[in-house]
Amino acid sequence: MKHLLSIDDLSVDLVQEIFETAADMHDVQTREVKKLPALRGRTVVNMFFEDSTRTRSSFEIAGKWLSADVINISAKGSSASKGESLRDTVLTVCAMGVDGLVIRHPASGAARQVSEWVDASVVNAGDGMHEHPTQALLDAYTLQRRLGSLEGRHVAIIGDLTHSRVFRSNVKLLTKLGAQVTVVAPPTLMPSGIEPWSKEAGFETSYDVDAVLPDADAVMMLRVQRERMSGGYFPSAREYTVGYGLTKDRLALLKPDAPICHPGPMNRGLEIAADAADAAQSVVLEQVSSGLAVRMAVLYHLLAGEEGSA
Amino acid sequence: MSLVITGASLMGGPRKDLYVDDAGRLVGELPAGAGRSRGVETLDADGLVALPGLVDLHTHLREPGREDAETVLTGSRAAAVGGYTAVLAMANTTPVTDTAEAAIRVWELGREAGLVDVVPVGAVTKGLAGEELAELGLMARSRARVRVFSDDGRCVHDARVMRRALEYVKAFGGVVSQHAQEPTLAGPAACCHEGEVSGRLGLPGWPGIAEEVIVARDVMLARHTGSRVHVAHVSTAGSVEVVRWAKAQGIDVTAEVTPHHLLLTTDLLTTFDPTYKVNPPLRPEEDVKVLREALADGTIDAVATDHAPHARHDKEHAFVDAAFGMLGLETALSVVRTVMDETFTWADVARVMSQSPARIARLDGHGGTLSPGEPGHVTLVDPTASVTVDRDDSVSLSRNNPWHGRSLTSKVVHTVYGGRVTVRDGALA
Numbered sequence: 001m002k003h004l005l006s007i008d009d010l011s012v013d014l015v016q017e018i019f020e021t022a023a024d025m026h027d028v029q030t031r032e033v034k035k036l037p038a039l040r041g042r043t044v045v046n047m048f049f050e051d052s053t054r055t056r057s058s059f060e061i062a063g064k065w066l067s068a069d070v071i072n073i074s075a076k077g078s079s080a081s082k083g084e085s086l087r088d089t090v091l092t093v094c095a096m097g098v099d100g101l102v103i104r105h106p107a108s109g110a111a112r113q114v115s116e117w118v119d120a121s122v123v124n125a126g127d128g129m130h131e132h133p134t135q136a137l138l139d140a141y142t143l144q145r146r147l148g149s150l151e152g153r154h155v156a157i158i159g160d161l162t163h164s165r166v167f168r169s170n171v172k173l174l175t176k177l178g179a180q181v182t183v184v185a186p187p188t189l190m191p192s193g194i195e196p197w198s199k200e201a202g203f204e205t206s207y208d209v210d211a212v213l214p215d216a217d218a219v220m221m222l223r224v225q226r227e228r229m230s231g232g233y234f235p236s237a238r239e240y241t242v243g244y245g246l247t248k249d250r251l252a253l254l255k256p257d258a259p260i261c262h263p264g265p266m267n268r269g270l271e272i273a274a275d276a277a278d279a280a281q282s283v284v285l286e287q288v289s290s291g292l293a294v295r296m297a298v299l300y301h302l303l304a305g306e307e308g309s310a
Numbered sequence: 311m312s313l314v315i316t317g318a319s320l321m322g323g324p325r326k327d328l329y330v331d332d333a334g335r336l337v338g339e340l341p342a343g344a345g346r347s348r349g350v351e352t353l354d355a356d357g358l359v360a361l362p363g364l365v366d367l368h369t370h371l372r373e374p375g376r377e378d379a380e381t382v383l384t385g386s387r388a389a390a391v392g393g394y395t396a397v398l399a400m401a402n403t404t405p406v407t408d409t410a411e412a413a414i415r416v417w418e419l420g421r422e423a424g425l426v427d428v429v430p431v432g433a434v435t436k437g438l439a440g441e442e443l444a445e446l447g448l449m450a451r452s453r454a455r456v457r458v459f460s461d462d463g464r465c466v467h468d469a470r471v472m473r474r475a476l477e478y479v480k481a482f483g484g485v486v487s488q489h490a491q492e493p494t495l496a497g498p499a500a501c502c503h504e505g506e507v508s509g510r511l512g513l514p515g516w517p518g519i520a521e522e523v524i525v526a527r528d529v530m531l532a533r534h535t536g537s538r539v540h541v542a543h544v545s546t547a548g549s550v551e552v553v554r555w556a557k558a559q560g561i562d563v564t565a566e567v568t569p570h571h572l573l574l575t576t577d578l579l580t581t582f583d584p585t586y587k588v589n590p591p592l593r594p595e596e597d598v599k600v601l602r603e604a605l606a607d608g609t610i611d612a613v614a615t616d617h618a619p620h621a622r623h624d625k626e627h628a629f630v631d632a633a634f635g636m637l638g639l640e641t642a643l644s645v646v647r648t649v650m651d652e653t654f655t656w657a658d659v660a661r662v663m664s665q666s667p668a669r670i671a672r673l674d675g676h677g678g679t680l681s682p683g684e685p686g687h688v689t690l691v692d693p694t695a696s697v698t699v700d701r702d703d704s705v706s707l708s709r710n711n712p713w714h715g716r717s718l719t720s721k722v723v724h725t726v727y728g729g730r731v732t733v734r735d736g737a738l739a
Contacts, residue, residue, distance in 0.1 A: 085622075107628030108512040110628040110629075112582050113628060130513075163512075165512060192508055196506050
């Protein structure tokens with residue numbers, strides 16, 4: 001594997017291999033000295049064209065614990081507005097001798113385009129509304145640790161699907177791993193063309209959270225951005241919460257051992273009530289530590305192999 | 311010098327020699343002794359199809375303002391190579407063609423290039439801002455004789471402004487060519503046909519309905535004002551339905567389709583290659599099929615290229631940030647011939663690529679029938695040729711060519727503009 005741009009790049013075997021590596025990396029986190037020498041002498045650049053705290057620091061720590069030299073570049077604002085093409089921007093950075101380029105960009109497809117221009121291995125850390133493959137990996141890894149195999153397990157993904165790269169990567173990965181997936185959103189936040197897509201990809205859609213929750217083995221709540229209200233996608237935060245939030249009442253519908261995931265940052269009181277976020281079955285913080293392990297595993301698979309083959 | 315074109319099949323009909331006198335007009339036969347005084351040039355057109363010189367209703371030449379992407383000269387070259395003898399140059403230059411002076415400047419640059427008639431399109435509104443009418447009458451009365459007005463790139467979305475524009479151009483036989491895009495339904499970020507592909511890729515959707523509501527509104531405004539409206543780059547089956555209905559009511563509406571909307575489909579966007587980013591966006595196969603049928607049955611009057619050259623660095627951005635548009639002049643005829651089946655005759659090609667566009671734009675001397683007395687604008691096509699497009703062969707300054715690597719049927723061999731050979735054997739003469 002040269003790049004990680006999309007869940008489409010991964011076979012089931014490779015996913016499980018990454019999970020096995022992640023489990024090893026997870027153990028490292030409990031050690032007193034957390035550093036492994038695997039990526040010594042390698043340079044990883046985190047190039048973030050969009051604000052991010054958790055994903056950027058997760059990749060940064062992952063790289064550092066593998067002994068890579070990690071540099072963060074914040075390149076917020078489109079390169080177009082600065083008069084420089086995206087190609088020039090990334091070629092400039094890569095000319096400094098970069099082995100791994102972790103890229104976050106507000107535009108769908110940006111990571112893939114960049115991978116065609118540069119020699120470095122590219123990791124998609126979120127491209128617009130398209131994909132966020134390491135988030136999906138860490139979610140599936142977290143769920144697999146809780147539930148065992150995901151084969152036949154029912155996962156509900158609830159929230160703003162239209163604008164969510166987390167949803168797009170997750171629906172691909174979870175179905176790949178054999179899970180039964182139901183996605184729930186108000187009609188205005190359902191991606192266009194989801195009917196033929198869901199039919200072909202084999203997942204279900206619903207507008208009714210209450211009907212879906214009792215059967216779910218796990219639930220993923222997606223962040224709802226408040227600015228969607230001004231876009232007219234839904235009338236008010238209150239109405240959204242009543243219709244689609246994981247409220248205290250809805251928590252009671254859920255199986256007591258069904259993990260509750262959220263990619264963060266959470267809008268407490270909007271898409272997820274504090275009672276749900278802090279419930280014993282919530283795995284929100286576990287997702288963060290899993291994220292670190294999964295990102296270490298991804299960087300390891302992309303960058304450590306080269307040394308041996310060179 | 312006079313010109314004899316030998317052996318061409320006239321619009322796919324009988325083979326006949328064509329004569330152009332030294333004034334550049336088609337004549338029944340050359341006057342005796344024509345060869346002695348100024349010489350006679352012969353163009354061997356054996357096996358070729360002769361068409362009246364092609365007319366493009368929709369070209370972006372980028373001059374003034376973006377001479378790094380295209381100039382009137384390089385765009386004229388591309389037009390000639392594509393078999394065109396007249397192009398309408400869109401108004402969205404910098405500065406905008408919204409005054410008689412700006413229009414005359416483009417017209418003059420075209421005359422200097424001397425390869426095709428470059429006819430400026432005037433902006434409908436000042437600065438393409440969609441608010442106040444540009445000086446439509448002064449542009450019409452100028453030497454540039456502007457008849458087509460368009461804010462192309464932007465929609466004249468304000469219904470009141472559109473109504474006034476339609477009323478006003480009646481005085482001089484003008485037409486408003488509308489870029490139909492209701493901005494509240496398809497905003498500036500919209501770049502992928504709204505449907506399964508946009509949903510899967512997470513690209514901002516550009517729904518067909520955003521085009522259709524404007525087309526529907528505009529045909530009603532045309533009926534109300536008794537004026538003439540032209541729909542630029544029709545891209546959806548729904549728009550075709552509206553245009554068909556409007557024509558049946560006797561509303562004075564015409565429509566064009568681009569070569570790319572006749573062949574390329576939304577699924578090309580799955581690679582996020584900005585070469586395929588165009589406005590309106592590439593549509594699914596179902597729309598493409600209806601567009602072809604509508605072109606064949608006359609609901610869509612014309613093929614127009616929407617030739618939109620862009621400098622490389624304006625395309626090397628993330629998909630949503632990259633510029634809209636693709637090249638089209640050099641390949642248009644081959645694309646039309648490739649996508650339309652045998653029942654679409656060469657006479658139909660002449661209709662949609664020369665005669666109808668000339669009529670819509672009120673261009674005298676273009677879009678004829680290759681009859682004596684007409685200006686000598688002739689396009690000669692090899693109907694059996696198969697060409698694989700190479701973007702580096704283009705005479706355009708730009709390389710945003712969606713046809714690169716594709717194999718197309720038929721090829722423009724020679725172009726004659728006003729009796730002068732501008733393209734010989736596929737290359738600029």
